[in-house]
Amino acid sequence: MKMIEKAVRKYGFFPYYTEQISSHLFRVSDGRHDYALKKSRLTEETVHLWEHVYHQAHALQLKNILPVYLTVDSKLYAWVDGIYYYMTPWKKSNSPNNQEEVRDVFRTIGEVHAKTKQTQSIDAHSVHNRFSDYRSQCRNFQDTLLDFVKQFEQNRFMSPFELQVCTHYHVLVNVITELDAQVAHFIDAWEENSAWSYCLCHGNLNVEHILSHHQPHIINWEKASYDNPIIDLTAFLKNQVRYYDQSPEDMAELFPSYSHRNPLDEKEWHLLLIHLLDPGHYIQLIEGYISAQSGHSMIAQQKMLQHAFRQLQLGLDWSLRLKSDIAPDSETHAES
Structure with a gap:
């Protein structure tokens, strides 16, 4: 000491x-x-x-x-x-765990992003090429998952993890189809408007770094950067939907507390959905299981797979809401 x-x-x-x-x-x-x-x-x-x-x-x-x-x-x-x-x-470390506290957190993040927000123009050609390459990669995801399912179905008795992957497969097909569509929409939106927002981002935003005693306080800014606000939003949403009880519907109801303070433009909405729909982590978990190098028990691997699946379900649910013109920041959701 x-x-x-x-x-x-x-x-x-x-x-x-x-x-x-x-x-x-x-x-x-x-x-x-x-x-x-x-x-x-x-x-x-x-x-x-x-x-x-x-x-x-x-x-x-x-x-x-x-x-x-x-x-x-x-x-x-x-x-x-x-x-x-x-x-x-020294503050009591009550992590936000109910809807009102999570709503306050969204409000707080929105204020930080809005007050530090700036814009600049970025070369649309380079962005187009990068996301076109990513779109090509997305098209391989479905073949990769289908190969996993075929491999597991050849086993006389599937393990709980393998059965879980096979059960998820039909949803993952929809996720990958929607991901491809969102990448295409993002590229189109970018070509129409190349203005890019950046603001102060926490860099590791999760409930462990938010103290919710009387009012939210964000701590541990050691990984701070100036970047697009989607970086923080993706981290927080993934953490909430993976490890806590908030459903996609809950998140949609609470999100206006953020978007009323820092509204997202069309391409940012598509970018947020791209992050949420990306099955990369889900596929990595399966690869770790197959290689037997994950270092986790079967139960732990099942939990991690389910957490990753919940994130993909959030992205799919929000994509469907946007298609129905009921975006999570719709005016029909009243902010309390």
Whole structure:
């Protein structure tokens, strides 16, 4: 704990009590107040953008970005033996788990994206080529999955995992068909409007990095970047639908809290659906099972496969909503 003591001293007080919460998080008390000390994974290359997050939060009044304390020499971090530490207020770590809390999280993400949003024009030709190549790859997905199903069906007794893949197959066919259509729509929308939005993105947005006590606070901006908002939305939606109880219908009902603050244009909607419909992770899980190199038990592999399938179901459900002119950010969904 010597390094922790050195880091805390950079903030001008001696810890009265220190509790190690995890390998990178410490709860520190001076006898009156509690603080969270984070042993970060920041590097010399990433620390400057991390600092920029907090300068932006101050300048733009992004109150849902949990602030960091200044050291005695007015720095945002304490550098001790080659490691960057930073200190924040200690907040109860209630992850958002009900609809109202998730709605608040969408609202918070939307505000950060909207207040830091900028646009630029990108060469449409290069984007067209990249997504045309991806579309060709998508067309091979169905053959790959069909080969897996044929292989499993040759077994006299299928394992639970193999049976799960065969049961999912008819849905995956629809997913891949819809993915191909969304890529085509994205290319068409891009050729009509090459303006590209980018904003401050968290880079690893999930409920573990959101404290929902009275109001949401987003923590751990160590992987922050300036990118299209779809990067954050995809990460959060995948996490929610894989590991929590929100259904596609729940997500559609809650999403207007985001889109009322930072509306997505047509090509961003198609890009979001492309990310959600991408079966790459699902296929990787099957390949890991076949090669027997996943390192997980049968039950664990089944759970991971089901989680990946839930993500694809979300993409398929939202695609159908858009086709029916009932997009998840439709005005018919009232924001509370």
